[in-house]
Amino acid sequence: MRKTGQMRARTKILIGLLIALHVLLLFAxxxxxxxxxxxxxxxxxxxPTRLHFKGGTGWHVRPFVYAWANIPDGDQSGINNEGYxxxxxxxxxxxxxVTGSSYKVLGLYETSRHLFGVAxxxxxxxxxxxxxxxxxxxxxLFGGQISVAAGIVATLITLLAGSILGVVAGYYGRxxxxxxxxxxxxxxxxxxLYFLLGVRAFLPLHLSALDTFFLLxxxxxxxxxxxxxxxxxxxxxxxRNRNYVLAARGFGGADFYLLRRHILPExxxxxxxxxxxxxPKYIAAEVTLSFFGLGVNEPTPSxxxxxxxxQQYSVLVSYGWLLAPALALVVTxxxxxxxxxxxxSRLKSYST
Amino acid sequence: xxxxxxxxxxVCLLAVACLAAPPQPDQARAGEELARNPDVSxxxxxxxxxxxxxxxxxxxxxxxxxxxxxxxxxxxxxxLMGDLIEINRSSQQTEPALAKSWKISPDGRSFTLQxxxxxxxxxxxxxxxDDVVFSFGVYMDEAVDSPQRDLLIIDGKPIxxxxxxxxxxxxxxxxxxxxxxxLFDGLAMLPRHLLEKPYHDGHFAQAWSLNxxxxxxxxxxxxxxxxxxxxxxxxxxxxxxxxxxDQKNQRLPYLDELVFLFVGTEDAQxxxxxxxxxxxxxxxxxxxxxxxxxxxxxxxxxxxxxGPSLDYNFLFFNLNDLGGKKLEDVAGKQSWFRDLKFxxxxxxxxxxxxxxxxxxxxxxxxxxxxxxxxNKLWINQDIPHPQRSVDTARRLLKSAxxxxxxxxxxxxxxxxxxxxxxxxxSSNSQRxxxxxxxxxxxxxxxxxxxxxxxxxxxxxxxxxxxxxxEAAVMGLGGGDADPNPEMNVWAFAGTSHLWHxxxxxxxxxxxxxxxxxMQQQMVTLDYAxxxxxxxxxxxxxxxxxxxxxxxxxxxxxxxxxxxxxxxxAILDPYTLWNADELYVRDPAxxxxxxx
Numbered sequence: 042m043r044k045t046g047q048m049r050a051r052t053k054i055l056i057g058l059l060i061a062l063h064v065l066l067l068f069a070x071x072x073x074x075x076x077x078x079x080x081x082x083x084x085x086x087x088x089p090t091r092l093h094f095k096g097g098t099g100w101h102v103r104p105f106v107y108a109w110a111n112i113p114d115g116d117q118s119g120i121n122n123e124g125y126x127x128x129x130x131x132x133x134x135x136x137x138x139v140t141g142s143s144y145k146v147l148g149l150y151e152t153s154r155h156l157f158g159v160a161x162x163x164x165x166x167x168x169x170x171x172x173x174x175x176x177x178x179x180x181x182l183f184g185g186q187i188s189v190a191a192g193i194v195a196t197l198i199t200l201l202a203g204s205i206l207g208v209v210a211g212y213y214g215r216x217x218x219x220x221x222x223x224x225x226x227x228x229x230x231x232x233x234l235y236f237l238l239g240v241r242a243f244l245p246l247h248l249s250a251l252d253t254f255f256l257l258x259x260x261x262x263x264x265x266x267x268x269x270x271x272x273x274x275x276x277x278x279x280x281r282n283r284n285y286v287l288a289a290r291g292f293g294g295a296d297f298y299l300l301r302r303h304i305l306p307e308x309x310x311x312x313x314x315x316x317x318x319x320x321p322k323y324i325a326a327e328v329t330l331s332f333f334g335l336g337v338n339e340p341t342p343s344x345x346x347x348x349x350x351x352q353q354y355s356v357l358v359s360y361g362w363l364l365a366p367a368l369a370l371v372v373t374x375x376x377x378x379x380x381x382x383x384x385x386s387r388l389k390s391y392s393t
Numbered sequence: 394x395x396x397x398x399x400x401x402x403x404v405c406l407l408a409v410a411c412l413a414a415p416p417q418p419d420q421a422r423a424g425e426e427l428a429r430n431p432d433v434s435x436x437x438x439x440x441x442x443x444x445x446x447x448x449x450x451x452x453x454x455x456x457x458x459x460x461x462x463x464x465x466x467x468x469x470x471x472x473l474m475g476d477l478i479e480i481n482r483s484s485q486q487t488e489p490a491l492a493k494s495w496k497i498s499p500d501g502r503s504f505t506l507q508x509x510x511x512x513x514x515x516x517x518x519x520x521x522x523d524d525v526v527f528s529f530g531v532y533m534d535e536a537v538d539s540p541q542r543d544l545l546i547i548d549g550k551p552i553x554x555x556x557x558x559x560x561x562x563x564x565x566x567x568x569x570x571x572x573x574x575x576l577f578d579g580l581a582m583l584p585r586h587l588l589e590k591p592y593h594d595g596h597f598a599q600a601w602s603l604n605x606x607x608x609x610x611x612x613x614x615x616x617x618x619x620x621x622x623x624x625x626x627x628x629x630x631x632x633x634x635x636x637x638x639d640q641k642n643q644r645l646p647y648l649d650e651l652v653f654l655f656v657g658t659e660d661a662q663x664x665x666x667x668x669x670x671x672x673x674x675x676x677x678x679x680x681x682x683x684x685x686x687x688x689x690x691x692x693x694x695x696x697x698x699x700g701p702s703l704d705y706n707f708l709f710f711n712l713n714d715l716g717g718k719k720l721e722d723v724a725g726k727q728s729w730f731r732d733l734k735f736x737x738x739x740x741x742x743x744x745x746x747x748x749x750x751x752x753x754x755x756x757x758x759x760x761x762x763x764x765x766x767x768n769k770l771w772i773n774q775d776i777p778h779p780q781r782s783v784d785t786a787r788r789l790l791k792s793a794x795x796x797x798x799x800x801x802x803x804x805x806x807x808x809x810x811x812x813x814x815x816x817x818x819s820s821n822s823q824r825x826x827x828x829x830x831x832x833x834x835x836x837x838x839x840x841x842x843x844x845x846x847x848x849x850x851x852x853x854x855x856x857x858x859x860x861x862x863e864a865a866v867m868g869l870g871g872g873d874a875d876p877n878p879e880m881n882v883w884a885f886a887g888t889s890h891l892w893h894x895x896x897x898x899x900x901x902x903x904x905x906x907x908x909x910x911m912q913q914q915m916v917t918l919d920y921a922x923x924x925x926x927x928x929x930x931x932x933x934x935x936x937x938x939x940x941x942x943x944x945x946x947x948x949x950x951x952x953x954x955x956x957x958x959x960x961x962a963i964l965d966p967y968t969l970w971n972a973d974e975l976y977v978r979d980p981a982x983x984x985x986x987x988x
Contacts, residue, residue, distance in 0.1 A: 080833055082747040173751060173829065249843075334819055339829045339844055353822060354660035355680035359687075 055379050062376060066185040070144030073179035074158045074165055078340040079142065081164065081174035084109060086360050087125055089169040089177075096132065105134045108163050133163030169362035172350060175340075177362060181369050184342035188331075189373065191258045191343075192324035196316050198262025199323075200269055204312060207273025208300065212281060222274070228267035236264065237330055250341040257336055261326050269315050273308050280307045310388035317381035321374035328370060344370055425511035426493060427644070428637045430974065433483045438641045439957045439976030444650035447969070448662040448671040452655040453627065456610055456618065457601040458581035459531055459539045464965070468675070469653055472629055472972050473515075474581030475613030475636075477506060477525070478574050482962035482970035485770065485874050487574050491520070491582060491613060491636070492562075501569035501918045508560040513634040514584045515617035516608065522556040527585040527592075529554040529564075537597055544576055569916045571923055572875050584611045603627075615646040615973035627653045637973055647957075647976035666694075672956050675968045677949040678823065679754035685951055693954040697961045701758035701767035702948045706824060706868040707940035708743075708815070708831060710736070712892045712900075713860045723863055726813055729805060730864075734793035736938040741779065742786040742834050748944045752826045756949060760942035762935045763882075764927075767945070767963050768874045771924065773931040783837050790838065803839035812841040813863040816855065819846035824866050827943055831866070856891060866943070867891065873964065876914055876927045883911045883930060892939045903937045955979060 065072055092104040107127035139158040145151050159165045168177035210221040240260050248256070280286060286303050294302075324344075330336040331345025332352075339346065344366040351357045351364065430436070453466035458474050461467050479490040489495075492506040512520045532539050533551045545552050550567040557563055566573060587609065591600040601610055603621050610618045613636070616629035629651040637645045656665050663681045665671045667688065677685070686696055710730035711723055718724075729735045745759035758765055761779075764772045779785075794806035803811040817828045825846055832842045842864075847855070855862045869889060872878040881887035885899045885908045899905035907930055914926040934940070950968050952959040957976040961968045969975075 078833070080830075082744070082751060082830075085751050172826065173833075334846055338846075340832065353680065354663060355678070355684040359680075359684060 052383050055376065055383065059376050059380060062373065063189070066182060066189055068146065069179075069182035069186055070146060070152075071154065072156050073176070073182045074141060074155050074167075075176040075179045076142040076144070077175065077180045077183040077342050079175065081170065081176075084125075084164065084166075084170055084174040085172050087164075087166055087170040087174065088360075089362050090164065090166045091127070092135070093132075096129070101134075103134050105132045106159060106163060106165050107132065131163075133159035133165075135159055135165065168365045169360070171347070171363060172356070177347075177365055180342040180347055181344070181366055184344045184347055184366060185369060185373075187254060187337055187341070187343040188324050188327050188345065188370070189320075191254060191261070191327040192320045192322075195258040195262035195265070195323040195326070196319040198259065199265040199319060200312055200316060202263065202266035203269030203315075204273050204308065206266060207270035208277050208305070208308075210270065211274035211277030212296070212300065212304065214278075218274070222271070225267035225271055228264065229271075231264065233264050233326075234329060237261065237326070238333065238335060248338075250337050253337050257327060257330060258323075261323055265319065265323070269312070269319075272311055272315065276308050276311060277304055280304045310384065314381055314384040314388055317377050317384050321377040324370065324373060328366075425636070426509040427642075428489065428493070428509065429640070429642075430637060430645075430971075431481065431484075431488060433481075433960065433971075435960055436958050436971070436974055438639045438643065439647045439974065441643075441647050441976075442649055443955075443977030444652055445648055445672045445956060445975060445977065446652040446654055446670065447673050447675075448654050448656040448665045450656070450658060450662065452624065453603065453653075455602055456605060457598070458583070458612075459537055459541070460598050462540045468966055468969060469627060469629075470581065471614070471966060472616045472651060472969060473610065473612040473614040473618065476578050476580055477508075477582065478577035480575060480578040480873065480964070482964045482966075483960065485964065487578070492577075495574065497574075501573075502566045504564040504566075504573065505557070506562050506564070508562065509636060510560055512613065512636045514611040514613060515632040515634055516584070516587075516611035517634060518584060518586050518611065520582065520584075520613060521559045522562050523559075524582055524585045525562045526554050526556050527589065528580070528583040531583060531588070531592060531597065532580060536595070537592075541580060569918060571915055571918055572877060575873060575875055575877070578873075582613055587611055616648075616651050619650065625655060629653075635973065639974065646973040648972075651972060666951060666953070669953065672953045673959070673968055674951045675961075675966060677951060679752075679756040679946065679949065682756060682949040682951070683754055695952045695954065695956065695959050697948075697950045697952075697959070698756060699948040699950070699961050699963045699967070701765050701945050702963055703765065703767050703872075703874060704868050704870045704945050705760050705763055705765060705940075705942055706827065706866065706944055707760075707942045708739070708864060708866050709892045709940045710864045711860060711862055712939070713894060714896075714900075715860060718860060720861055723861065725809075726863055728807075729811060729813075732793055733937065734789045735795075736941065738786040738789040738793075738838065739835065740938055740941045741782050741789065742838050743831065743941065743943065744781045744834050745944055746781070748827055748830055751830060752823050753944065753946050756947040757944050758947070759944050762931050762942060763870070763879065763940070764931055765945050767948075770874055771876060771927060773928040775928070776931060776935045781834075786838055797839050801839050802841070810841070811839070812843075814843040814845050815864045815866060816845045816847050816852055816862050817866040818849045818852050820849055821868075823946065824868065828866050831943075857894065860894075865891075876911075876923070876930075880911055880915065883934070884908050901937075903933050904939075907933045 087109045090106045090109070092106060094101055094104055096105070107129050108131065109125040110128035111125055135157055136159065137157050139155055140153045141155045141158050143151055143153040157165070166176050166178065168181065171177055171180070206221055210218040237260060281304065286299060289299055289303055327336060327343065328345035328348065331343045332349045334346070334349060336345050337343045347363070347366045356363065449465055449468065451465045453469045454463055455461050455466055456470060456473070458470045461470055476490050477492040478487050478495065480486070481488050491509055491512065493509045494507045496505045497503070508522060508525070514520055529545070529552070531537055532541055533545050535542070547567050547570060553565040555563045555565070588597070588600060591597050603623070605618070607618045607620065615632055615635050615637070617632045619630040620628040631646055631649055635645055639645055654665070654671060656662055659678060659681065662671070662674050663677070663684065666674055666685070682696065682698070685694065712727065712730055715724045715727070749755060749757045749759050758767070759778070762773065762776045766772060790803065795811070796804050798804055805811055815828050815831065817824045819825065828844045832844050835842050852865070856865055856867070869882060870879070882889045882891070884890070885896045885904050890896065893900055899908055910926050910930040910933070914923045914930070917923045917926060948961065948963045948967055950961040952968065955978045957978045958971060958974045959968070960971055962970055964970070
């Protein structure tokens with residue numbers, strides 16, 4: 042067995058990026074300049090704010106922004122979504138560690154410190170605003186909390202259920218194995234999206250965001266157990282008859298001891314790879330459900346319900362920046378897939 | 394040589410076709426009393442030929458004018474059929490149609506209509522008083538179950554229809570009925586020679602389904618059925634016997650064909666329009682209107698903003714009597730909803746200007762009553778339009794015994810936190826947006842509102858049947874500018890008395906007064922007196938807030954550059970009401986394939 046030795050630079054970068062992503066989402070309140078549900082009703086569908094270094098008196102060290110002003114459209118007064126232009130009479134320098142709306146860090150203590158911001162009445166919308174004038178960047182960070190957490194929690198549920206059932210089936214074999222594997226076949230053949238849509242329709246209407254979240258993750262997680270269970274069963278089945286296992290059994294090792302000491306460690310690499318594969322898949326599942334209006338409800342953001350406004354043709358062709366949550370989803374999925382690749386190669390090196 | 398022969402053949406065929414065709418569109422026959430549309434500014438004499446294509450959101454369900462209940466079917470049927478008296482969509486006034494004149498008896502109960510002579514159905518069969526008597530018999534027959542039947546049964550008694558001579562018909566109402574001539578609009582005259590048999594055989598409802606062959610369907614409208622292709626399109630062709638002429642006495646309509654294409658959704662309507670596959674969109678959302686207006690210069694299309702529609706969108710609470718139902722949760726919250734100050738506070742906290750701006754992209758109007766600025770004849774201008782004020786709202790709640798806890802939540806006099814759900818139709822993105830704005834507005838009062846998007850059917854079921862809801866956002870209205878279609882909303886026994894359905898008697902004093910006002914205006918024939926009654930009704934509604942009115946969208950329509958006489962109105966059908974006057978600016982271009 043080859044020792045893994047130093048991690049290659051690429052893997053390091055990958056791990057670094059993943060950690061950065063999760064820190065960004067975990068401390069969304071700090072990194073986001075605004076409250077994700079705060080509406081600025083004068084600025085619906087405002088495009089992303091441009092960062093300027095040059096203007097007026099020459100070059101600036103600190104970037105600054107201009108406010109968006111509406112372009113009036115002849116006979117219409119007020120805002121008509123026709124477009125915005127930069128109001129260049131006043132500049133707003135970007136400050137760091139500013140005070141803004143209050144939020145709770147990790148749900149524990151309240152603070153109102155944000156990484157960056159501009160002085161009122163200036164606004165900084167890195168990814169523009171949605172139809173209610175809510176900051177898309179802040180919403181992506183807070184929405185990511187829900188979407189990514191849903192992916193991770195659902196994965197944990199799946200792997201827990203899958204490995205327990207897989208181990209039981211593989212280790213005890215015979216009729217237990219046959220009946221459990223029969224059930225996995227049933228679950229694998231399930232068209233899961235339609236099943237989830239059906240399940241959500243049966244649930245009560247009046248659910249808080251938190252209840253919806255746990256229901257969603259629970260349902261997504263419990264449906265997916267079949268595949269990991271089959272993989273684990275296969276490993277356990279072959280591990281059970283290895284010589285060292287048989288030897289340990291000969292010395293009087295109990296079932297639980299054998300599983301813990303000799304068999305379960307064999308499945309470890311597999312479970313890690315599965316986890317890295319399942320997380321992006323389940324994030325996409327949450328996004329899909331929310332996209333169809335079956336996930337977390339307004340005003341709480343999630344990547345799925347943010348993307349659902351793009352179901353309207355006019356929004357899709359007019360306000361390109363509202364695709365940003367899709368970009369976040371792609372980045373997250375790619376990072377997790379790369380992680381799965383790393384786990385997979387390490388698993389292979391284990392078995393050779 | 395061969396080419397010459399083919400050309401000669403074509404010329405011959407053309408000549409034969411001309412000879413065989415029914416009278417040329419511009420020729421009048423002897424004894425025909427043709428009608429001329431009143432002059433509407435902007436409507437000019439057009440020229441013949443060409444076809445227009447219209448994208449429809451859904452497929453019509455039937456071609457039977459008596460049983461059709463959905464807007465899409467009625468949009469098509471309206472082009473095939475004629476009425477005795479029409480409401481001119483542009484002036485909103487009644488005008489003679491198949492009846493060239495009418496007399497009202499001094500007691501307001503009897504209408505004597507003089508029919509136009511020499512008029513023919515689109516199959517060439519003459520039209521007379523027997524067809525009128527037959528048509529009304531069908532509309533009022535309980536077994537046929539027409540959606541229009543309710544209009545014709547007054548005080549439980551049907552209108553009596555009597556043939557005086559082949560061109561005179563008398564209608565006798567059980568009691569005086571204001572603006573009764575408006576009832577005739579939308580009641581299509583049926584060909585007795587085609588429909589009497591299915592009617593007597595008892596399968597009238599199955600007659601004129603979409604599978605009907607073109608010769609079986611005949612009406613008095615500008616067009617007649619040519620072809621129906623399931624799932625794709627329905628094609629109408631010019632009715633050569635149509636009874637209207639233009640200012641130059643040329644027989645209408647101008648178009649050879651009118652094609653309805655079934656495209657599915659409003660977004661699909663817009664995409665087909667952008668691709669030049671369709672020529673007109675009757676009603677657009679402001680987002681799509683703005684989208685098209687940005688591309689206007691490229692496509693040269695005509696866009697029309699006709700101002701606020703007659704619909705109204707509103708928030709309302711469940712004030713139903715829940716005695717027999719197991720809905721303790723809702724019943725517990727009704728003590729808030731029944732409190733006028735609670736409703737007033739909500740009305741004060743609603744930011745209507747933002748609704749107009751964000752939901753309608755400034756192409757709409759805020760509403761404080763059931764009659765909006767689009768209805769100039771009936772609006773009560775004295776209804777106040779208070780600005781949004783969270784302070785006023787808080788003061789109202791405080792005086793009603795509500796308070797706020799340390800985290801800013803609103804607490805009712807019994808110590809419960811104020812929290813309710815708000816249902817709305819998930820397929821209506823504008824109302825979904827309104828609900829989300831309301832949620833935010835009411836959070837400033839410390840109320841926790843949960844927006845619950847429901848599939849339309851499920852929502853209707855909750856509002857009309859199970860009463861299992863707390864608050865809802867819905868929309869109503871739009872049929873006609875007259876107050877009479879509003880009867881079923883404001884009379885306490887009305888079928889759309891949404892906040893409290895199935896009352897056996899008015900639950901409150903103001904509902905009793907409102908009911909009396911509505912009944913009274915219905916039998917008052919004088920406009921000024923009627924307006925006075927309806928003004929008071931509007932005032933009662935605005936003061937007591939059974940509905941908290943939010944806003945209404947403008948009527949927005951679009952037509953491609955080649956459509957002539959495009960003249961939309963704020964009454965349904967917004968663009969096709971003058972289908973007989975629409976023409977293609979340059980039909981030659983179309984034939985050359987340059988589109």
